[in-house]
Amino acid sequence: MARPTIADIAERAGVSKGAVSFALNGRPGVSEETRRRILAVADEMNWRPHRAARSLGNSRAGAVGLILSRPARTLGLEPFFGQVVSGLQAGLAEDGTALQLLVVEDPEAEMAAYRNWTAEKRVDGFVLLDPLIDDPRFPALEALDVPVMVLGGPLPDTSLSYSWADDSEAMHEAVDYLAALGHRHVVHVAGMPQFLHTKRRMDVLTEAKARHELAEVVSIPTDYSDSEGAVITRRVLSRRERPTAIVYDSDVMAVAGLGVALEMGVRVPQDLSILSFDDSLLARLTHPALTALTRDTQGWATEAARELLRLIADPSLTVRHPSSTPVLVPRESTAPPAGH
Amino acid sequence: MARPTIADIAERAGVSKGAVSFALNGRPGVSEETRRRILAVADEMNWRPHRAARSLGNSRAGAVGLILSRPARTLGLEPFFGQVVSGLQAGLAEDGTALQLLVVEDPEAEMAAYRNWTAEKRVDGFVLLDPLIDDPRFPALEALDVPVMVLGGPLPDTSLSYSWADDSEAMHEAVDYLAALGHRHVVHVAGMPQFLHTKRRMDVLTEAKARHELAEVVSIPTDYSDSEGAVITRRVLSRRERPTAIVYDSDVMAVAGLGVALEMGVRVPQDLSILSFDDSLLARLTHPALTALTRDTQGWATEAARELLRLIADPSLTVRHPSSTPVLVPRESTAPPAGH
DNA sequence: ACAACGCGCTCCACATGCGTC
DNA sequence: TGACGCATGTGGAGCGCGTTG
Structure with a gap:
């Protein structure tokens, strides 16, 4: 039957x-x-x-799209993605809306996918990750006139909705903490410089130098890979004047950096403090466990998903939603510098 | 316009x-x-x-479902999921087919989702993960008469298609290796006992005991969490007669176990060899880096996705596809036992 | 409460035209 | 001359639902 x-x-x-x-x-x-x-x-x-029949009539696809243009393997590496995906999923499920996932190789393919999925009425809206400085996706999506929720920001000069995490505040907290411990030579192993949140963190750091009268503060951009994290760490620890603290923009790099310190006989935290801007199981499994800025990524994504659903229901809305600020969780990898 | x-x-x-x-x-x-x-x-x-219009006409949804009933947070923790998702995605994208993801809390919700998505013709088929012993999902999905591809197996008594990884062979390789190094007391920190692959690995181990004339071989089931991995490790390392090697069913547990060994002053690999049945960045970032059984999870998933598409195109097919056997990658965490 | 239509596409039964035996 | 085959295209029913008169 x-x-x-x-x-x-x-x-x-x-x-x-x-x-x-x-x-x-x-x-x-x-x-x-x-x-x-x-x-x-x-x-x-x-x-x-019947979903298709229903969609055909009222032109609601009952799904939203998440398109990632990272090399596919990082999906398995960065715990961040899993958390975002399951968080989004949780928010969308409340409404019976599905999450359609696409992983593409390059930004062009990403843009093409936005156009196609919109034209095909395959989805009712999109979630965007990792906003860039002068992000070309924003004007394109504004032109497509489709509901979009950006995970990140705040974004200048856009009509798109976003949910921003206060990276500046978090970075302040991190630097203040290190300064209070007595650190004056701090290196920041940053992420990709085109990312808006990377820039924001870097800005805080340069500003902090003056405020705390630090001797040295440098941000070094990377591609987030463990290998670059290791290379940079090896380089800065090989200098005559070593930093006494390193802040990493991802826990993968922080763990790689910790490995380099061990390999070079630099004791953590006695000779070097390590602070990860990103928290996950990884940061807790190492020895010493890493002091990290932690946040509820999943909850953030869930809330963003709910906002997107609201946006889809009423496209005239614009959401500028602050999420909770990351919190510093001191563990074993930070201490006052030697002789302090 | x-x-x-x-x-x-x-x-x-x-x-x-x-x-x-x-x-x-x-x-x-x-x-x-x-x-x-x-x-x-x-x-x-x-x-x-227009996707909906097309679907309504040819009764093809143009999407396949992946429904996971694990606690949402493990999605972010286990690199396995990210790899599977991106792998599936890659295979499906070749055909323009979308991947719909759902994370639910319990097996009942999972079953309900299979029924609903099938009835709504929301998807053309499903990918199943983690087959269980006497898995109740199999008869249910057979009754629904919908294309299904199981990632795992081989599965007895089912008409569903599957792509199996040779866990037995891999476990043989692992045990043979440890035995060749001279280990006679081996503990296996296993995964959940209801998982088919867990059982298969356990079986190989008991059989290996006789074959290699090992003094001790025990499998201890866990829930895959880092905490259980740590607890079990602490327990077996506290015994009078310690094992000289531990095989972990996941790299998360292996890393946690390594931490416990360090904490207890047990040197790895001098006093204890650690072998992870699961490989990822995690296993490579630790010190010492973990000897692991590695496999191309992403490629496996991609191939499975292709098979599922074939299955959807021709439902009369049944696929019993072997994937490549995991390969042992010796790193720094394994060595002959002391006094050997 | 009903009958009828429309959403955008697929697919089938059926013209139409042309060359061939 | 007509009957037939083939290639090319037409028209419209139907998919399952929402909605209007």
Whole structure:
């Protein structure tokens, strides 16, 4: 026996298709009694609405897109993605909305996917990750006139909605903490410089130099890979004047850096303090466990998903939503510098 | 101006809707010349098929589902998921098929989602992870009569298709290696006992005991968490007769176990060899780096995705596909036991 | 409460034209 | 001359639902 349709229900309940539709969607137009009868029949026949048919009528796809243009393997490496995906998923599931995932190789393919999925009405909106400085995706998506929620920001000069994490505040907290411990030579192993949040963290750092009268503060951009984290660490620890503290923009790099310190006989935290701007299981599993800035990435994504659903329901909205600021969790990798 | 439809193209090209449909889908029924003209017009008008309309017509959703019933946070922790997701994605993208992801809390919700998504024709098939012993999902999915590809196996007593990794072979390799090094007391910190692959690995181990005349071989089931990995490690290392080697079913547990060894002053690999059945960046970042059984999870998933697409195209098929056997990568965490 | 239509596409039954035996 | 095959295209029913008169 085939999948039941509203026509089947109508026949069985002795009413018209229209009445069934009204009843199933809780719309006026049928009496309470027939509504109940219809619902009973639908339930009995195990009816479920056909997504495509529903979408065709009301032009709601019932799905949102997440398109990532990172090399596919980083998906497995960075815990961040898993957290974002499951967080988004949780927020969307409340509404029965699905998450469509696409991993592409380059930004061009990413842009093409936005255009195609919008034109095909495959999704009702998008979630964007990792906003860039002068991000070309923003004007393109504004032109497409499709609901978008950016995870990150605040974003200047855009009408897109976003949910921003206060990276500046967090970086302040980190630097203040290191300065309070007595550190005056600090290196920041940063992420990709085109990322907006990388820039924001770097800015705080240069500013902090003056404020705390630090002797040295440098930000060194990387591609977030463990190998670059290791290379940079080896380089700065090989200098005559070593930093006494290093701040890493990801826990993967921080762990790699810790490995280099060990390999070079630099004791952590006695000779070198390590602070990770990113927290996950990884930071807790090492010895010493890493002091880190931690935040509820999953909750952040869930909230962003809810906002996106609101946006889809009412496209005239614009959301500028602050998420919770990352919190410093001191563990074993930070201490006052030697002789302090 | 609104989204163009095939009717618009038909009008502009001076042909019928049917001809346009044929031309756009590469079907016979139109001459090469008109086909070209139609394609040119479609391209010029920037036409894209409306997914819902297409689905409604040919009853193909153009998407496959992946439903996970693990606590949401493990998604961010286990690199395995990210690799599977991006791997599947890569295979599906070749066909323009989307991946719909759902994370649920419990097996009941997982089953409900299979039923709903099938009934709603939201997806054309499913990918299943982590097959269990007497898995209740199998008969349910067989009853739903929907294409399914299981990542894991081989599975007895099911008509579902699967792509199996040779866990037995891999475990043999691991144990043979440890035995060859001279280890006679081996502990296996296993995964969840209801998982089919866990059982298979355990079976190999008990069998290996006799074959290699080992003094001790025990498998201890866990929930894959770092904390259980640590607890079990602490326990077995506290015994009078310590094991000289531990095999962990996941790299997260292996790293946690390594931490415990360090904390207890047990030197790795001099006093204790550690072998992880699971490889990822994690296993390489530790000191010492972990000897691990490595495999191309992403490629495995990609191949499985392709098979699933084949299955969807021809539901009469059944696929029993072996994937490549995991390979032992010796790193720094394994060595002959003391006094050998 | 009903009948009928529309959403955009697929697909099938059926013309139409042309050359061939 | 007509009957037939083939290639090319047309028209429209139908997919399952929402919605209007």
